[in-house]
Amino acid sequence: MRHPTAAAGLCDRLWEAVAEGDEHAAVTAVHEALADGVDRETLLLEAIAPVQERVGAEWAADRFTVAQEHAATAINERVISALVHRAPAAGPPGPVRGRVTVSCVDGEWHAFPARLVAEVVRLRGWQVDYLGTQIPTPHLVAHLHRTAPDAVLLSGSVPTHLPTAHAAITACQAIGVPVLAGGRAFGPGGRHARALGADRWAADARGAADVLEAGLPRPRPSMIRQPADDLPHLADQEYTMVAQSRFQLVKQTLVELEARFPAVREYDDVRRERTAEDIGRIIDHLATALYVDDALVFTEFVAWSAVILEARNIPAHPLRTGLDIMAERLRDFPRCVHMIRDGSRALSGSPAPAHPGPDICA
Template sequence: MSGWDDYWTALAEGDRDLAITFIQRALDEGAAPREVLDEFVLEAQHRIGELWLEGEWTVAQEHEATAVSESLVHWLASVTSRSPTLDGRALLVSCLPGERHALPALVVAEGLRMEGHRVHYLGADPEPSSLLSEVLDLGPRAVLFSGSLTSALGTQKSMLVSLRALGVPVVVGGQAFGLDARRARSLGATAYAPSIEAVVEVLDRLPARLPRLPDLETVPGEAEGAWLEDARPELAAYVVRQVRRRVGDEGGTPDWWTDYESNVDHLVGCLGAALVTGDDTIMLEVREWMARMLTRRDAPPTVMELTWDTLAGRVRGHPMARLLLASA
């Protein structure tokens, strides 16, 4: 879409007004609002994430650009949304509990408003019991969850099963769920949708209320996954301490330590998610991601293996967890 380079420059400079000018120009040239969301806002967000991963952007730069993107989504919805139909039930859109990346959920919420849907938007990291109370009070047509962090998936099954028991359709999407419906189905979701267009298509096919569904099968690693989530803070802290002790003076520049603690917590969370969903590709993804992050931040070459081996040693009494680590 024309105007991308100008838009990106405005976004990178944190210039909201200039960014809106370029989006307005795209609309005047015939771009549909959904195209703007996909080809400007979401594409830019992907690039922002890549620049942070590569160490070319700081967290502060990422947050500033994301704040501009969020304000742009609100503005776009305010000038393009259709009046909602009032004869049907609303949709509830939210991030998963524990998920703080709110922009994708906001894009879904406002994108659906642009299509004329009534939407209740809860935002980032809702408290699970409050979310369930909101569902009971609202009686939504469906609940739509966005998840960006795979490490958040390990704690979601009980909530999705509760919604399943209430007969409320649950549609999930986002980077955390991978490229197909396997992780979504394993957690009890009704459907997986990778885009706003897919969400609209799914909603058109959903029944008003789900029939009684069979209980989800327990996967072999689920009990270990529950233990690991409970022990996650202690496990992550242990790995960080041991790696710091063993690296010693080899650590060189301290830059790579800045994100290392949160990276290890993410790794442990991904192991829990792999156990609960039964999807071993999660560990392949997080190993590749973490190795790339450490390399771009000039961490000593031994850190990745030290991290992996230290975590494997700490979970040696849990065979499924060790198997997942070994297989990756």
């Protein structure tokens, strides 16, 4: 049950503690709210989650350094642990509804959304195996063979991991375990989750718990599907060509930027490496947009990147030039060129939507 005043002063109090790095004050705030009758689920989703969302927003606005963001996230994670392991005032827990595995997509480093889901589902009466981040799909499947859960809850925040998520979904289903997907990576309304063949999608932790309660039928074990079985547009090979030529594209784009912007030639090794990493992330989002055939995956990232650059007083015009260079290099791939042109137009369009940088909740 939600507490009507849970988010009123508690979020501000918790934010002040987290921003100041005061773990004791943060834990005290949630424990006092718990003593006042606010239930754990409400505290997790209407106090701790919004504070973590604000941590991400402060980083994006360049008001938090990466170190501050990491410190704040670590405090929020320990607040969750302190909250969920505090002895409940009521009697012993009820019967276990079943067993589920909660895991991030392989390569995903945003653990916070998955942790929130795991704790909410656990509060709803499920036995939860929380695997966290960086779980290779073969290891995930081996765990499922050993534990035989009722479902896998797969979390993803960064869309560039969608091809890996696709492989995980098909591998889990191939051994008869249904997949419930969630997180920003799966797109508005979960459209990418459906495209990749997930059994269900949930918008948030409460939605995930509701889906589990309604029941997920087990898929019939079968041979693992090929990507083109779900995504026939992959037959044009544009995704494969961009993914395989990533290193060369980064190198060529950086060389061309140096030729067109003398200031880039003056970069030291560290800044040059970071620029190459930024170009690589742009290409990764282009490849993912090709994989799911959704230009918004690319255009939203480009627009978000421009906002991040602006917050750091870095001119965005080299970004537009970089897109032009990529379009020239990929001129033989019509879907690529179309998406890159959409990305260029997005730089002059509406404000960018929220996009995960540090650990922000789904």
